[in-house]
Amino acid sequence: MHNLKIAIGGDHAGFSYKQQLLQTLQVAELKDFGTFSSDSVDYPDFAHPVASAVESGEFDFGILICGSANGVAITANKHQGIRAAICWNEELASLARRHNNANIVCIPERFISFELAQSIIEIFFTTEFEGGRHANRVNKISC
Numbered sequence: 001m002h003n004l005k006i007a008i009g010g011d012h013a014g015f016s017y018k019q020q021l022l023q024t025l026q027v028a029e030l031k032d033f034g035t036f037s038s039d040s041v042d043y044p045d046f047a048h049p050v051a052s053a054v055e056s057g058e059f060d061f062g063i064l065i066c067g068s069a070n071g072v073a074i075t076a077n078k079h080q081g082i083r084a085a086i087c088w089n090e091e092l093a094s095l096a097r098r099h100n101n102a103n104i105v106c107i108p109e110r111f112i113s114f115e116l117a118q119s120i121i122e123i124f125f126t127t128e129f130e131g132g133r134h135a136n137r138v139n140k141i142s143c
Helices: 012-024 044-055 070-076 090-100 114-126 133-139
Strands: 005-010 029-032 061-066 084-086 104-108
Touching: 005 012, 005 044, 012 029, 012 061, 012 114, 044 061, 044 070, 044 104, 061 070, 061 114, 070 084, 070 104, 084 090, 090 114, 090 133, 104 114
Parallel strands: 005 029, 005 061, 061 104, 084 104
Antiparallel strands: none
16 A cells, blocks of 8 residues: 555535544555535535546556535546546445446545544455456456
8 A cells, every 4th residue: 555646636515534634544645635625515526636646657646535525426427548446435435446447535524533444445455356257347447
């Protein structure tokens, strides 16, 4: 996990966890795409830059955080090269990587503890894509 380049962002409802992750994640590079306060903002303004950074290959993975994780996931998944997964437990994080080759983890701050969010992110970043029959399915996602 230490050699990864990670893009992170979220809206006001994800600001607290984002700030904590900026202090605790130990990766090679961690770029904060905002928001930079808890003032109300529009989540697409932060989800699109994170998704673009991962889609371009500049970053290995992304983390998006908002209240439910739905808004940021929907926005990020508009990008052709993105497979953003809402994860609220460890098993979903593992499956998102193993079966879907997800490249952005979306965290619902209002519904899980920070400790669980940390565990989900660690599992997401350390779980390999299984390929095989799952690769066939993932390859059919883009239009």
